[in-house]
Amino acid sequence: MTPPAPRFVRTPFFRRPAGRMTGRVRLTFDDGPHPAHTPAVLDRLEQFDVRATFFVLGNRVPAAADVVRRIHGTRHAVGNHTFTHPRPRWFGFRSAMDELAGCQRAVAEVIGVEPTVFRPPLGRWTLPLRWACRRLGLTPVGWTLDSGDWRVRSDADAEQCAAELLAAVRPGDVILLHDYNPWIGLILDVLLPDLTARGLTQPDRVASA
Template sequence: MKNDQRLPGRRALLRLAAGLGTAAAVRMIAADPAGSPLRDPAPARAGAAGPPPAARTRPAPYRLRPMTAGAPPRFRPAAPPVRTRPFEELPGIGHAMVLSFDDGPDPLYTPPILATLREHDVRAMFFVCGEMAHDNQDLVRAIAEDGHTIGNHSWTHPLVTGLSRAGVRDELGPTSEVIERLTGAAPLWYRAPYGAWNRNSFEIGAALGMEPMAWTVDTLDWTEPGTGTIVRRVREGAAPGVVVLSHDAGGDRSQSVAALRRYLPELLDDGYRITVPQRR
């Protein structure tokens, strides 16, 4: 969705997330491990695994609460190999958009999302949590077989900014390994839980061969605002190059499933091409 430190419980993290305002969340995106903001960050450019530790074989129930709200700021391309900000939109892809789904795979909600995408012959990004992937291996394979892009969303969905470098490595590394074991290919993209990034996550992600991907349009579907509201947020945010954030796990995602069935054909009727990013 552990590291060499004792982590707080998931409920404590969610209480922390709920108590942080948008401004604080944005500051955390670019915070270093000591909490000092990264000054004048360079902008970003789009462009044999064994089983995981025994302690990670069962996902715990949780309700995810992203820490960023609204459209994040946009950044210009920068030279690799290590980014200092995540990609938040993908300019230069024409009249196209990217749909992304976090926190799965979930046996209840991921299959109908896959069915809708298959019906319209489009591809999306799925940022999976390692513990969910480990417990739903056939779904990971199904996502890959349908041609979707699978990204790394950590193993247990922790607040990355509270982890040591070893802790970040322990979250990202095994998740990449289980994805590679199940699909035959290591992930090339990752997304920080809660949208909270720091220098350690950028550097360790790069060392694992991954680029950081955030989003442009947040549907806030985790709040269960109603199917119509989710559809409206996607339609109002639709524009060339945007990345839409939704979820296929972490709570009741029936509204997310129903919303996709409505807004996807509407986007296609409007001439949008639904695509996934290509690494350069």
Template sequence: MLPGRRTLLRLGACLGAAAALRMLTAEDTGAPEGGAAGPAAGPQAAAPRLKSSAYRLEPMTAEAPPQYRTALPPVRRRPFLSMPELGPQTMVLTFDDGPDPRYTPQILGTLREYDVRAMFFVCGEMVTDNRDLLREMRDDGHVIGNHSWTHPLLIKMSREAVRDEMTRTSEVVEEVLGERPQWFRAPYGAWNRNSFEIGAELGMEPMGWTLDTLDWTTPGTETIVRRVRDGAAPGVVVLSHDAGGDRSQSVAALRTYLPRLLTSGYHLRVPPKRR
């Protein structure tokens, strides 16, 4: 795991809404698949070197998302960006890139204190050394999602490499918890036909976000709190991180905005498990 490389990729990936939406729909019109080779299958394999690119989906934070739940299974062409069906005054908190023994336990502790459930999109290579944290997430009632194995830019990888990234993570989660994830989030919010189709084959629904806290830029605790406060609304899915860099601001911000959301009448829930 190389947090520095990941941060640089994220900084290089921020673009305007129009360009990002064109990327998201390119696969729907039959654009060629990315052909860059993915990482080797071994657990010690290094993630591929990627050039800075324009794939962070700013539209997820800029506009009210359409109702993607009308998409027909088995393969969706858009991720869920909000969850209004969970009930009025309900929001969803999500955390990416973990589990990390430095920050995940603190986030779990805060959620436990307020009896709140969240979604954790985990990277397989982080799970291998932090299996107890994964069990703790499950035991506390949180939803575990698949966030790939090494957090690569999937749209730059071959279909076989994408499948390997997603399958290995589902398998290690199943090995630890006895069941596979039912949700998947593409690293950097970069989706294409491969990720949707392979996710569906593995029994997972695609989850995006409505509100990006941009906590990975370490903008300051108060800035993160303000973004959540200003973006709070029924159905909103909040994106934060519990790994991938220094997440001390994310930890501190959660301690501040979570009780405020609850006091304001919001319910923090997770989608129910599919049978």
């Protein structure tokens, strides 16, 4: 009998080899901060002494400023994920710079330092985004394993998503998750104990990947 096809987890067509990575897994959370779900993530990361990178949207920062301060204060990294999460195809150089610089400002107003890493919306690069990223001195960060957590709609989905991640994960992977997802806590409740037991979690601040 063949196992059921994965419903959630996807790896890129060209999976990057571990390279200079430490052999541990890097957790990244996009599209926050969320006033309730991001703290649920931080609680679980603290419980397992794991560090992660949070790629925040600048326009969500003011409503969750305390959350961003907590991310930074507990030695996680705050990354830039644009100001409004625009669809990359539809904007040019000026808009790209406004989006990236707007997020830099929003974060700096709250924690006093600007992000040093950037991930484009949907992971899609365009020429204007690359230009703005370089102009601002940001390091681009992708992922090697997409959790597909945005498709999760139930507790059972969350558990399956986590199980698929655990079956697919390899040392050196950069995992894409979303802290704006109501089920993210449940996913981490399955994911973190197993990753920790396998010695794959990342205890240091993640500045780039």
